[in-house]
Amino acid sequence: MATQVHLDPAATLAQRLFATRKLTLDLAAPLSDADATIQPFPDASPAKWHLAHTTWFFETFVLRDHVAGYRPFDDRYAFLFNSYYEAEGPRHARPHRGMLSRPSLDQIRGYRAHVDEALDRALPSLSAAALDLVELGINHEQQHQELFLTDILATLAENPIEPVFAELPPPACFAAEPLTYHPGREGIVEVGASDAAFAFDCEGPRHRVFLNAHRIANRRVTNREWREFIDDGGYRSPTHWLSDGWAWVEQHGLACPLYWREEGTEFTLAGRREIDWAAPVAHVSHYEADAFARWAGVRLPTEAEWEDFAASADPMIGNQLDAAGAVAPRPGGGMFGDVWEWTQSAYSAYPGFATAVGAVGEYNGKFMSGQIVLKGASCATPRGHSRASYRNFFPPATRWQFTGVRLAQDA
Numbered sequence: 098m099a100t101q102v103h104l105d106p107a108a109t110l111a112q113r114l115f116a117t118r119k120l121t122l123d124l125a126a127p128l129s130d131a132d133a134t135i136q137p138f139p140d141a142s143p144a145k146w147h148l149a150h151t152t153w154f155f156e157t158f159v160l161r162d163h164v165a166g167y168r169p170f171d172d173r174y175a176f177l178f179n180s181y182y183e184a185e186g187p188r189h190a191r192p193h194r195g196m197l198s199r200p201s202l203d204q205i206r207g208y209r210a211h212v213d214e215a216l217d218r219a220l221p222s223l224s225a226a227a228l229d230l231v232e233l234g235i236n237h238e239q240q241h242q243e244l245f246l247t248d249i250l251a252t253l254a255e256n257p258i259e260p261v262f263a264e265l266p267p268p269a270c271f272a273a274e275p276l277t278y279h280p281g282r283e284g285i286v287e288v289g290a291s292d293a294a295f296a297f298d299c300e301g302p303r304h305r306v307f308l309n310a311h312r313i314a315n316r317r318v319t320n321r322e323w324r325e326f327i328d329d330g331g332y333r334s335p336t337h338w339l340s341d342g343w344a345w346v347e348q349h350g351l352a353c354p355l356y357w358r359e360e361g362t363e364f365t366l367a368g369r370r371e372i373d374w375a376a377p378v379a380h381v382s383h384y385e386a387d388a389f390a391r392w393a394g395v396r397l398p399t400e401a402e403w404e405d406f407a408a409s410a411d412p413m414i415g416n417q418l419d420a421a422g423a424v425a426p427r428p429g430g431g432m433f434g435d436v437w438e439w440t441q442s443a444y445s446a447y448p449g450f451a452t453a454v455g456a457v458g459e460y461n462g463k464f465m466s467g468q469i470v471l472k473g474a475s476c477a478t479p480r481g482h483s484r485a486s487y488r489n490f491f492p493p494a495t496r497w498q499f500t501g502v503r504l505a506q507d508a
């Protein structure tokens with residue numbers, strides 16, 4: 098897939114901005130207007146909406162607020178493409194995003210071009226505060242590139258003729274090593290983003306935590322191991338499950354990961370394929386991840402254990418930063434790639450966390466309820482968008498993202 102574009106960390110802000118904007122268009126290139134209009138379920142969004150909403154973000158928070166005389170492309174779009182910003186006023190209901198046959202995909206491409214041209218003209222004279230918002234807008238659009246791919250997968254998975262979106266890259270972890278556990282650090286460690294480079298507000302402040310003695314697995318749980326869990330009655334044994342998780346399994350009659358199909362196959366962005374049994378299991382919820390860990394007699398890592406382990410770069414596990422400072426997934430291991438990894442940690446504020454002033458203060462802080470932190474990155478995460486302090490988060494029943502499992506244990 099086209100997410101494997103490598104952005105030079107030394108590239109200018111303008112280069113990174115327009116490379117990011119172009120990548121979004123490239124991702125959408127295989128789609129028809131109809132493909133781009135479907136919303137497969139209320140939590141997912143149409144491809145067309147992602148293209149427009151990321152554009153609205155720049156138009157609103159950079160051009161409208163910081164460029165004198167900027168004229169919006171269409172005054173009605175703020176209502177259509179505001180996602181959840183209460184400070185920006187009323188908006189189209191999220192579950193109805195798939196009802197919008199107009200504007201067309203071509204009109205949305207025109208919207209993108211209008212905003213890109215205005216950004217290009219404005220960049221040389223933007224204030225430092227506005228340039229920070231451009232940086233936030235780039236990172237925001239990268240998040241939506243991943244959502245774009247997971248939402249397209251959910252869309253095409255609804256179609257019995259099983260369309261192919263794109264050829265897949267080989268898994269980063271293509272040869273499963275034997276499962277081994279490695280000691281993490283014990284005692285007081287520091288986690289969270291420092292101020293040295295861009296990070297989302299929820300990743301900081303950097304702060305101290307105490308880690309009890311623990312060990313972390315060298316790799317993610319594989320499809321083969323998940324098959325053993327199923328064959329051992331994992332989805333039929335309430336004793337493995339959190340109470341909410343068991344109620345969820347029973348309510349939906351679940352018995353396997355989201356996209357597993359007839360025996361031995363799964364639906365992917367490349368259509369239906371044989372399951373690669375050595376590859377990491379994907380599209381499992383936090384409830385499933387937790388149940389698997391209990392079945393295996395271990396547990397999920399905490400987010401602090403995971404982050405400190407990734408940042409301390411155990412040479413046994415390999416990893417993670419190449420010479421240019423970018424995360425480089427390593428065959429057989431590494432902490433970044435293939436699937437996001439569920440932790441056992443609730444998504445909440447770090448000590449000293451403060452929301453930003455203005456509407457962008459709604460970016461992360463207001464979602465700190467009922468969500469679980471995931472660490473790492475997935476095959477759909479744009480290169481250059483991964484770091485140890487990153488805190489992805491979803492409600493515990495979520496599984497349409499590329500989500501998997503790394504195990505941990507008390508030492």
Ligand SMILES: [Fe+2]
Binds near residue numbers: 241
């Ligand atoms: Fe957004």
